[in-house]
Amino acid sequence: MRLSPSAELGGVRLRALDTVGSTNAEALACARAGERGPLWITAQTQTSGRGRRGRVWTSEPGNLYASLLQVGVAPPGAAPQLSFVCALALYDALTEVAPALRGRAALKWPNDLLVDGRKIAGILIEGEFVAGDVLAVVAGIGVNCAHHPDGANATALSAEGEAVPPERLFTALADAMLSRLRQWDGGRNFATTRADWLALAKGVGMVIKVRSNDGEIEGVFETLDASGQLVLKQSDGATRLIAAGDVVMPDAALGVTA
Numbered sequence: 001m002r003l004s005p006s007a008e009l010g011g012v013r014l015r016a017l018d019t020v021g022s023t024n025a026e027a028l029a030c031a032r033a034g035e036r037g038p039l040w041i042t043a044q045t046q047t048s049g050r051g052r053r054g055r056v057w058t059s060e061p062g063n064l065y066a067s068l069l070q071v072g073v074a075p076p077g078a079a080p081q082l083s084f085v086c087a088l089a090l091y092d093a094l095t096e097v098a099p100a101l102r103g104r105a106a107l108k109w110p111n112d113l114l115v116d117g118r119k120i121a122g123i124l125i126e127g128e129f130v131a132g133d134v135l136a137v138v139a140g141i142g143v144n145c146a147h148h149p150d151g152a153n154a155t156a157l158s159a160e161g162e163a164v165p166p167e168r169l170f171t172a173l174a175d176a177m178l179s180r181l182r183q184w185d186g187g188r189n190f191a192t193t194r195a196d197w198l199a200l201a202k203g204v205g206m207v208i209k210v211r212s213n214d215g216e217i218e219g220v221f222e223t224l225d226a227s228g229q230l231v232l233k234q235s236d237g238a239t240r241l242i243a244a245g246d247v248v249m250p251d252a253a254l255g256v257t258a
Helices: 005-009 023-032 076-097 166-187 190-199
Strands: 013-020 039-046 064-071 105-108 112-115 118-130 134-143 207-212 215-224 230-233 239-242 246-248
Touching (some): 005 166, 023 039, 023 064, 023 134, 039 166, 076 105, 076 134, 076 166, 190 215
Antiparallel strands (some): 105 112, 207 246
């Protein structure tokens, strides 16, 4: 893996590993040891990769596994917005190295990147306080470059006819992330990030289901609120704000036909 000169000039650093349990866990361990970032941790493979809500993230060699550590980058209340920042940076990078996917790639709330309705990448935001009350935030990103899980609604760059090695995608991603972080400005300009994300989002204006630990609810995905919560209008006219959950979209939203 390699950073571009512009990323290095922006103060970004890289620790490229062959194998690690989890790039997110390694980044948080660095923060506990005094690292303040911005620091990318990458690996050729992970032995304990994970996704949201404790799910296992399969980590075969040939895909991209990368986590960005930042400390004190934003107030704790704004930290979840990094999911949208990362999604936009990932979209920018993916369509730069594989321009044929522009128009086919889209974003799914809160943390997935889709190609023709199939998941090609996921994002996991984690954080903890270090040195007392300073928040360390890690943005973990996994992209299916060469492989994707069997039997899942997933795809990979190789399956889409795009031979893009993870090293090339990472260099583009590090540059795009720097640009999107500057745009977001620690949450002070989330309105622009929000607008850009909505322009690329799947399912807005459609009936969706949201699953969480509290059960499943259905309604129209109206928009995101000013903090990034999903605004769901239910059939009885009530509006729900949802901070976390798994979105299930109709086939029409994903571009799937019978």
